[in-house]
Amino acid sequence: MASPTCATAADGAGRRNRRPAPHVLPIMIRTATQDDLDAIVALHTEARATYYSGHLAEEEYAGRAEVSRSRDGWARAVDREDATVLVAERDGAVVGIAAHSVHDGWTYLTQLHVSPAHWREGIGSALHLACLADWQRRGVTRARLEVFEPNRRAQAFYSACGWAADPETPRNDDHLVLRLAVPQAPGRG
Numbered sequence: 001m002a003s004p005t006c007a008t009a010a011d012g013a014g015r016r017n018r019r020p021a022p023h024v025l026p027i028m029i030r031t032a033t034q035d036d037l038d039a040i041v042a043l044h045t046e047a048r049a050t051y052y053s054g055h056l057a058e059e060e061y062a063g064r065a066e067v068s069r070s071r072d073g074w075a076r077a078v079d080r081e082d083a084t085v086l087v088a089e090r091d092g093a094v095v096g097i098a099a100h101s102v103h104d105g106w107t108y109l110t111q112l113h114v115s116p117a118h119w120r121e122g123i124g125s126a127l128h129l130a131c132l133a134d135w136q137r138r139g140v141t142r143a144r145l146e147v148f149e150p151n152r153r154a155q156a157f158y159s160a161c162g163w164a165a166d167p168e169t170p171r172n173d174d175h176l177v178l179r180l181a182v183p184q185a186p187g188r189g
Helices: 032-053 060-064 064-079 125-138 152-160
Strands: 027-031 083-090 091-105 106-114 143-147 177-183
Touching: 027 106, 027 125, 032 060, 032 091, 032 106, 032 125, 032 177, 060 125, 064 091, 064 143, 083 152, 091 125, 091 152, 106 125
Parallel strands: 106 143
Antiparallel strands: 027 083, 083 091, 091 106, 143 177
16 A cells, blocks of 8 residues: 555545545635734634643633734744745635744744644645745755644654654654655756
């Protein structure tokens, strides 16, 4: 049996090659703007609740101070020259977000979230592929990310996308550190 691809990882075990229902509208991925902040913060807060609930106090991921801190962080990221924030839209609504930046000689996938109402529709895979394409255009050869250890769903997704434990720094507190060797773009090399 073939290995799962990034596009099938979010479908879960036993659901390989599942395609969205024909009535599902296509998504558009674009660079985020300051006008997207309300939608980004709402989606970020909603997605974080799915994996932090039961592990952290609600105030730490959805409290007023945390939501304000999140908004400030996203606002800065949207305007940073060394960061990229992408949104996935379906029918005019933001249904996914991804962010990556460069520091310490590494490209970091700092955020990738899909609205739980839109899981298993290929949005996470599309965002990941958009990040990969951007990295390939920029000549990036390696990337890192951190994933909350109890978030098994995200770990399975990233594993199917080719991410593996970082042998130099496998953990950062309660997060696993993963590394990706960014493949060359087709036709390059």
